[in-house]
Amino acid sequence: MSGGALGKVYQDGEIIVRQGDHGESMFVIQAGQVEVVAEREGEETLLRVAQAGELLGEMAIFEKQPRSATLRALGEAKVLTIDKKNFMRRINEDPTIAFRILETMSHRVRELSNEIVRLKAEK
Amino acid sequence: MWNPRPVGTDTKGNMSSTDWVETLDLGEIAEMPAAGSDALTLVDGSRVAVIGGGPAGSIFSYFLLEMATRVGLELNVDIIEPRDFERPAPIGCNMCGGIISESLVQNLATEGINLPGKVVQRGIDSYMLHMDVGSVRIATPLQEMRIGAVTRGPGPRDVKEMKWESFDHHLLKRSIEAGAKVVQGRVDHVDWTDGRPQVRTKGNLPETYDLVAVAMGVNSPGLKLFETLGLGYERPSSTKTLIREYYLGEEVINRTLGSSMHVFLLDIPRLEFAAIIPKGDYVSMCLLGEDIDNALVEEFVNTPEVQGCMPPEWKADARSCQCMPRIAVQGVKKPFADRVVFIGDCGVTRLYKDGIGAAYRTSKAAARTAVFEGISEEAFRQGYLPACRTIANDNLIGKVTFLATRVIQKTRFARRAVLRMTKKEQQKEGHRRRMSSVLWDMFSGSAPYKDIFLRTLHPAFLGGLSWSLLTSVIPASKKKKTEGAKK
Numbered sequence: 181m182s183g184g185a186l187g188k189v190y191q192d193g194e195i196i197v198r199q200g201d202h203g204e205s206m207f208v209i210q211a212g213q214v215e216v217v218a219e220r221e222g223e224e225t226l227l228r229v230a231q232a233g234e235l236l237g238e239m240a241i242f243e244k245q246p247r248s249a250t251l252r253a254l255g256e257a258k259v260l261t262i263d264k265k266n267f268m269r270r271i272n273e274d275p276t277i278a279f280r281i282l283e284t285m286s287h288r289v290r291e292l293s294n295e296i297v298r299l300k301a302e303k
Numbered sequence: 304m305w306n307p308r309p310v311g312t313d314t315k316g317n318m319s320s321t322d323w324v325e326t327l328d329l330g331e332i333a334e335m336p337a338a339g340s341d342a343l344t345l346v347d348g349s350r351v352a353v354i355g356g357g358p359a360g361s362i363f364s365y366f367l368l369e370m371a372t373r374v375g376l377e378l379n380v381d382i383i384e385p386r387d388f389e390r391p392a393p394i395g396c397n398m399c400g401g402i403i404s405e406s407l408v409q410n411l412a413t414e415g416i417n418l419p420g421k422v423v424q425r426g427i428d429s430y431m432l433h434m435d436v437g438s439v440r441i442a443t444p445l446q447e448m449r450i451g452a453v454t455r456g457p458g459p460r461d462v463k464e465m466k467w468e469s470f471d472h473h474l475l476k477r478s479i480e481a482g483a484k485v486v487q488g489r490v491d492h493v494d495w496t497d498g499r500p501q502v503r504t505k506g507n508l509p510e511t512y513d514l515v516a517v518a519m520g521v522n523s524p525g526l527k528l529f530e531t532l533g534l535g536y537e538r539p540s541s542t543k544t545l546i547r548e549y550y551l552g553e554e555v556i557n558r559t560l561g562s563s564m565h566v567f568l569l570d571i572p573r574l575e576f577a578a579i580i581p582k583g584d585y586v587s588m589c590l591l592g593e594d595i596d597n598a599l600v601e602e603f604v605n606t607p608e609v610q611g612c613m614p615p616e617w618k619a620d621a622r623s624c625q626c627m628p629r630i631a632v633q634g635v636k637k638p639f640a641d642r643v644v645f646i647g648d649c650g651v652t653r654l655y656k657d658g659i660g661a662a663y664r665t666s667k668a669a670a671r672t673a674v675f676e677g678i679s680e681e682a683f684r685q686g687y688l689p690a691c692r693t694i695a696n697d698n699l700i701g702k703v704t705f706l707a708t709r710v711i712q713k714t715r716f717a718r719r720a721v722l723r724m725t726k727k728e729q730q731k732e733g734h735r736r737r738m739s740s741v742l743w744d745m746f747s748g749s750a751p752y753k754d755i756f757l758r759t760l761h762p763a764f765l766g767g768l769s770w771s772l773l774t775s776v777i778p779a780s781k782k783k784k785t786e787g788a789k790k
């Protein structure tokens with residue numbers, strides 16, 4: 181597949197991490213797309229489709245909570261795993277490495293706020 | 304005026320064939336700025352010169368501009384670089400093994416710098432350790448390509464097809480996108496004027512800057528410009544290495560060396576460490592040791608271990624290129640002064656491993672300091688020195704771990720024990736692979752030496768090693784006895 185030579189190749193529909201799993205890593209998509217899916221009472225809701233270059237699963241690095249969503253390859257995808265230990269070591273030496281994660285998180289809060297507004301307006 | 308014999312010339316002043324010939328002219332050294340002045344900060348419109356556009360220079364420029372933008376600061380950054388990273392042959396290459404460590408790959412990806420397939424010629428998922436007692440493959444537990452094999456230039460002199468982008472070019476491009484300007488040329492004169500550094504690129508008029516980041520590596524005679532400036536700077540001590548590139552073709556590499564980095568622990572006098580790294584169409588052979596010369600290389604390439612991992616049709620003298628760059632082995636004590644900071648190899652780097660990772664760490668720490676804390680000697684002492692110290696202190700532990708590696712290299716039963724323990728671990732799924740993880744991090748440079756050292760003190764590691772040592776010694780002594788009995 182085109183795109184990065186780094187990471188692991190996941191086939192279409194293959195699970196990268198499952199909701200509820202214990203997480204010790206986050207991910208950066210090197211090529212392809214990844215679905216972020218929430219499961220509740222056996223029903224799936226597609227939260228969004230993440231693109232190459234995006235950071236995913238960062239919540240598990242900061243909280244001791246199980247994964248809040250399932251990550252699944254949409255088509256063939258190449259995904260790089262970022263280890264919690266390496267990341268924490270680096271953040272200790274250089275806190276500015278978290279700038280981009282803060283940006284990602286604030287972007288998601290903004291998206292969620294817009295979604296709430298949209299849902300409330302639909303009611 | 305100081306006008307030394309140019310480096311790379313003989314006593315009669317005749318130039319040698321080295322790429323690095325340059326005439327140094329330091330001029331009169333004007334008054335130095337007062338140390339620790341509060342006024343030493345970057346402001347809108349400040350001018351920054353980055354001397355050297357290798358990894359340290361590009362990463363420094365990228366983060367300096369990125370962080371300045373975050374705080375609404377407009378800076379003018381000039382990267383001065385003589386090489387053209389789009390041209391094959393030595394003119395476009397910064398000579399190195401080209402391994403982008405696991406930790407650097409992850410850190411860059413987290414920072415939003417993803418290395419595309421055009422730059423990473425091969426993803427590396429395993430290490431193949433070759434010793435006279437046997438070979439073992441150490442694979443990443445995640446079955447993931449976690450290490451990148453790149454080239455620093457677009458290819459050697461005889462490159463058949465320019466398929467790949469040079470790693471240095473990729474980083475330089477990122478810093479240009481962030482707003483840096485590249486001045487092609489070699490700095491041949493540095494001075495001070497009105498308390499500010501003045502930099503001259505060969506053939507041009509001198510330019511005055513508010514800050515100079517020196518990222519010249521350790522292979523440039525130009526470092527002399529700073530040694531005589533009265534900053535207290537002395538270049539890092541370094542040792543000679545050897546790199547050879549061989550053309551094998553992608554298909555042959557896939558079939559033979561595959562996606563493993565091949566590391567050799569051989570008991571050859573003067574040879575410290577050797578590796579063969581598969582890239583796209585080429586493989587790089589790197590040798591580290593004492594007074595590396597052709598005889599040592601000959602001995603290495605003719606070992607059954609090297610012959611066994613290269614294709615049968617390979618000829619050791621059919622190389623595409625060879626260089627003998629220096630590698631820094633001892634960092635600088637004070638890599639900064641008012642308005643000047645030394646980053647990457649010409650400041651402090653990691654011992655033998657992950658030099659580019661160290662360049663990323665020091666360059667970013669220097670950029671962060673310049674934007675948030677200032678550009679005075681005191682600001683760099685507070686903000687920059689800790690990052691350098693972390694690396695330098697870790698190197699001290701690194702020296703001990705390399706000493707242990709040397710013992711293994713020289714002792715056959717120790718080599719057998721390491722092989723036995725690693726092989727056993729690699730065969731068992733789901734177990735803690737203690738020896739494998741120690742070797743993995745030693746070879747890949749992904750973890751601090753302190754971490755690796757502490758892991759070797761774990762009772763389970765020591766227990767496993769003692770058992771393997773015992774079982775490696777016993778058969779040998781038994782064998783001796785039986786041989787003795789037969790006689």
Ligand SMILES: Cc1cc2nc3c(=O)[nH]c(=O)nc-3n(C[C@H](O)[C@H](O)[C@H](O)COP(=O)(O)OP(=O)(O)OC[C@H]3O[C@@H](n4cnc5c(N)ncnc54)[C@H](O)[C@@H]3O)c2cc1C
Nearest residue numbers: 355357358359399400401402490520523525647648658659
């Ligand atoms: C044999 C060997 C193998 C190695 N293998 C690896 C490896 O696999 N992985 C790894 O991470 N590290 C490796 N390293 C270390 C790595 O090469 C360095 O740590 C890294 O290149 C440091 O980057 P730098 O930007 O500080 O210096 P450099 O890469 O040396 O860049 C210095 C730049 O300054 C420029 N310059 C020099 N003089 C002047 C001047 N007068 N004016 C303007 N510009 C100038 C040069 O043209 C060059 O572009 C290896 C080193 C050696 C010797």
